[in-house]
Amino acid sequence: MNAELKEKISKIKLFLMDMDGTVYVDGNKIEGAFETLDILREKGKTVCFVTNNSSRSNQTYVKNLAKMNVFITPDEIYTSGEATCEFLNRKHYGKKVYLLATDDVYNEFKSFGIPLSNEDPDIVVVCFDTSLTYEKLNKACEFIYKGKLYVATHPDTNCPSTVSPMPDVGSFIALIDAAIGRKPDVIVGKPNREMAESIMAKYGFEKHETAMVGDRLYTDILFGVDNGFNSILVMTGETTPLMLKSSGIQPTLVLTTFKDILEYIE
Numbered sequence: 001m002n003a004e005l006k007e008k009i010s011k012i013k014l015f016l017m018d019m020d021g022t023v024y025v026d027g028n029k030i031e032g033a034f035e036t037l038d039i040l041r042e043k044g045k046t047v048c049f050v051t052n053n054s055s056r057s058n059q060t061y062v063k064n065l066a067k068m069n070v071f072i073t074p075d076e077i078y079t080s081g082e083a084t085c086e087f088l089n090r091k092h093y094g095k096k097v098y099l100l101a102t103d104d105v106y107n108e109f110k111s112f113g114i115p116l117s118n119e120d121p122d123i124v125v126v127c128f129d130t131s132l133t134y135e136k137l138n139k140a141c142e143f144i145y146k147g148k149l150y151v152a153t154h155p156d157t158n159c160p161s162t163v164s165p166m167p168d169v170g171s172f173i174a175l176i177d178a179a180i181g182r183k184p185d186v187i188v189g190k191p192n193r194e195m196a197e198s199i200m201a202k203y204g205f206e207k208h209e210t211a212m213v214g215d216r217l218y219t220d221i222l223f224g225v226d227n228g229f230n231s232i233l234v235m236t237g238e239t240t241p242l243m244l245k246s247s248g249i250q251p252t253l254v255l256t257t258f259k260d261i262l263e264y265i266e
Contacts, residue, residue, distance in 0.1 A: 005252075005253065005264070006264050008208075008230065008252070009211070009230070009232075009252075009253060009261070009264035009265065010264060010265055010266055011208070011209060012045070012209060012210065012211045012230060013044075013045060013046060013205050013209040013210070014045070014046045014047075014048065014203055014205045014209060014210045014211070015037075015040060015045055015046070015047050015048070015211055015213055016048055016050045016199065016210065016211065016212045016213065016229070017037070017047060017048065017049045017050065017213050017214075018049075018050065018051060018052075018190075018212075018213060018214030018215060018216070018220050018237075019049055019051040019053065019061075020051065020053055020159055020160045020215075020237070021160040021214070021215035021216070021234075021236060021237020021238055022213060022214050022215050022220075022234055022236065022237060022258065023037075023049075023258065024068070025160050025161070025162055025236075025237070026160070026161050026162040026163075027064070027067075027068070028162070029068055029070075030236050030257065030258070031257065031259070032257065032258070032259030033257070033258045033259065034068075034070050035259070036258055036259045036261060036262060039262060040261075040265065043265060045265075046203065046205070047076065048076055048077070048078055048199070048203070049061070049072070049076060049077040049078065050077075050078050050079075050190065050195070050199065050212070051077070051078075051079050051080070052079075052080045052153070052154035052155075052156050052169075052189040052190050052219055053079065053080070053128055053154075053156075053159060053168075054079055054080045054081035054084070054101070054105060054127040054128045054153040054154060054169070054189070055101075055102050055104075055105065055127070055128040055129070055130050055159075056079070056081075056102070056104055056105065057079075057081070057104045057105055057107065057108040058074040058077050058078075058079060058082060058108070059074060059108075060104050061077050061079070062074055062077065078195075078198075078199060078202075080153040080154040080188055080189030080190070080195065081101075081105050081108060081109075081127055081153055082108070083153075083188050083189060083194060083195045083198055084125060084127075084151065084153045084188045084189075085108070085109055085112035085114060086112075086198055087151075087186070087188050087194050088112075088114055088123070088125075088151075089112060089113065089114070092122070092123060092149070094115065095115070095121075095122040095123050095149075096115045096116070096117040096120070096121040096122045096123070097109070097114050097115065097116055097117065097121055097122070097123045097124070097125050098116075098117060098118060098121035098123070098124045098125070098139065098140060098143050098148070099114075099116050099125050099127065100124070100125065100126045100127055100129045100132065100136055100137070100140050100172075101125070101127035101128075101129050102127070102128075102129055102130055102131050103131070105127050105129075109125075118139070121143060121148060122148060122149065123148060123149040123150075123151060124140050124143045124144050124148050124149070124150050124151065125151045125152075125153070126140065126150075126151070126152045126153065126169055126172055126173070126176075126184070127153045127169065128153065128154075128156075128159065128168050128169050129172075130166075132172075137172075137175075137176075140176070141176055141179055141180050144176060144180060144182050145180045145182070149185050149186070150182060150183075150184045150185045150186075151184060151185065151186045151187075151188065152169050152172075152173055152184040152186070152187045152188070153169055153187075153188055153189050154168075154169050154170075154187065154188065154189030154190060154219070155169065155170045155173065155187050155189070155191075155218070155219065156168040156169060156170050156189075156216070156219055157170030157171050157174070158170070158171065160215075160237055160238060189219070190212075190214075190219040190220060190222075190223040191218070191219050191220075191222035191223035191224075191225075191226050191227070192223075193226070193227065195223070196223065196226075196227035196229075207227070207228040207229055208228075208230070210229045210230065211224065211229060211230035211231065211232050211252070212224035212229050212230070212231050212232070213231075213232040213234060213258065213261075214232075214233070214234065214237075215233070215234050215235070215236055215237025215238050215239055216237065216238050216239060217233070217239055217243065217244065217247050217249045217251075218249065220233070221233055221249050221250075221251045222249050224251070224252070225249060225250075225251075230252040230253070231251040231252050231253075232251060232252060232253045232254075232255060232261065233251040233253070233254045233255070234255050234256075234257060234258050235254065235255070235256050235257070236256075236257050236258070
């Protein structure tokens with residue numbers, strides 16, 4: 001084991017954990033992942049789940065994890081949906097939003113005081129809407145085509161599943177671009193700076209004391225690389241050895257599964 005790398009990893013104080021493909025897939029826990037997080041907490045490390053999945057609210061994630069006997073507070077999870085709400089209130093306060101989202105996330109946006117409107121909005125926000133209908137999609141395209149500010153919660157093209165990959169916001173982005181020739185003006189979630197700045201403000205750790213752990217090169221690992229964090233790739237999700245070898249995005253550390261991190265932490 002590289003002694004310099006081990007020293008670098010051992011100094012990490014904040015672990016930003018992706019969820020889908022990193023600690024579970026389709027609601028099935030990845031062996032040893034949550035037990036490893038418990039050990040890290042016992043060693044004084046801070047853990048925050050950071051997910052681009054904007055189909056659920058923080059409260060729903062907490063409830064779903066509890067069903068897996070994993071108990072966390074809403075403060076220990078940060079979604080691209082929450083980050084988008086904070087972005088809108090910070091930079092576009094009071095602007096009307098047409099929201100493509102599940103009912104759960106729709107209510108979360110309302111709880112942040114975001115004015116939601118189906119008529120003449122200022123902004124269109126595209127989330128991972130698993131209740132998507134053609135009518136909702138067509139209306140979003142209409143507003144985007146008219147020049148409204150176009151915001152996407154994250155760029156992931158699919159969501160991991162044990163059956164087959166599920167079309168995610170990145171797929172919606174591609175569809176809208178093919179239909180009307182517009183890409184988002186802003187993408188908030190990983191790997192983008194908006195999400196990183198909010199996290200760093202919340203926790204107050206230095207960048208070298210922070211690590212992003214995930215299974216995707218173009219979101220999780222790039223999030224670490226672009227924002228000056230350590231980045232740890234786990235091979236339990238999307239990325240294959242061939243994808244890693246051929247990519248220009250390279251992590252600080254590669255692990256077969258997250259529980260292997262304990263070899264680097266004293």
